[in-house]
Amino acid sequence: xxxxxxxxxxxxxxxxxxxxxxxxxxxxxxxxxxxxxxxxxxxxxxxxxxxxxxxxxxxxxxxxxxxxxxxxxxxxxxxxxxxxxxxxxxxxxxxxxxxxxxxxxxxxxxxxxxxxxxxxxxxxxxxxxxxxxxxxxxxxxxxxxxxxxxxxxxxxxxxxxxxxxxxxxxxxxxxxxxxxxxxxxxxxxxxxxxxxxxxxxxxxxxxxxxxxxxxxxxxxxxxxx
Ligand code: IYR
Numbered sequence: 001x002x003x004x005x006x007x008x009x010x011x012x013x014x015x016x017x018x019x020x021x022x023x024x025x026x027x028x029x030x031x032x033x034x035x036x037x038x039x040x041x042x043x044x045x046x047x048x049x050x051x052x053x054x055x056x057x058x059x060x061x062x063x064x065x066x067x068x069x070x071x072x073x074x075x076x077x078x079x080x081x082x083x084x085x086x087x088x089x090x091x092x093x094x095x096x097x098x099x100x101x102x103x104x105x106x107x108x109x110x111x112x113x114x115x116x117x118x119x120x121x122x123x124x125x126x127x128x129x130x131x132x133x134x135x136x137x138x139x140x141x142x143x144x145x146x147x148x149x150x151x152x153x154x155x156x157x158x159x160x161x162x163x164x165x166x167x168x169x170x171x172x173x174x175x176x177x178x179x180x181x182x183x184x185x186x187x188x189x190x191x192x193x194x195x196x197x198x199x200x201x202x203x204x205x206x207x208x209x210x211x212x213x214x215x216x217x218x219x220x221x222x223x224x225x
Pocket of ligand 1: 115
């Protein structure tokens with residue numbers, strides 16, 4: 001490798017194989033209990049817990065370590081309501097005016113979703129995740145970012161897992177198009193609204209669609225060489 005500043009890897013922990021097996025199985029069991037939820041309670045969630053989950057997400061690997069993500073944390077009912085109004089407007093075009101097209105609407109039928117998004121008002125937190133097309137490793141740098149969608153996708157995956165680990169539930173909501181989020185969250189045009197994460201506790205009697213519990217078996221998703 002070329003000359004560069006480096007540090008010893010000091011926080012790696014190696015486990016005996018039996019413990020690795022136990023830990024990997026335990027983690028798999030834990031994340032199998034994660035479900036995408038659309039029935040949210042309005043019970044508040046302390047801000048510091050959300051911040052810890054975002055801190056976990058921000059450890060994600062990213063193109064050239066530019067960390068091309070921004071998280072707008074929304075708990076103000078007025079802002080949530082603005083987001084609901086704008087999102088439902090897009091969703092009505094998507095569902096009711098059939099902008100989605102028949103094939104897409106057919107694919108969504110087992111989820112039972114429609115243009116009504118009460119959780120955008122009801123859940124205690126909305127996290128608008130933005131992908132920064134430009135930025136660089138330090139704030140204010142005017143550099144191109146790389147593998148932006150991949151980087152933000154990985155960070156979002158860690159965020160979802162961290163939220164679940166903390167005992168919260170989430171919905172990865174993607175009203176399309178999401179340009180209205182730039183305006184409401186005061187993000188520059190260079191940012192692409194990536195996902196609107198709805199976060200909180202499940203409402204009493206919350207349900208999950210049977211469709212979402214059907215997971216592909218390993219033999220269908222792995223090939224060995
Ligand atoms: N954004 C819409 C539609 C939607 C699209 C997909 I792909 C989903 O997996 C679920 C919903 C909505 O939130 O209803």
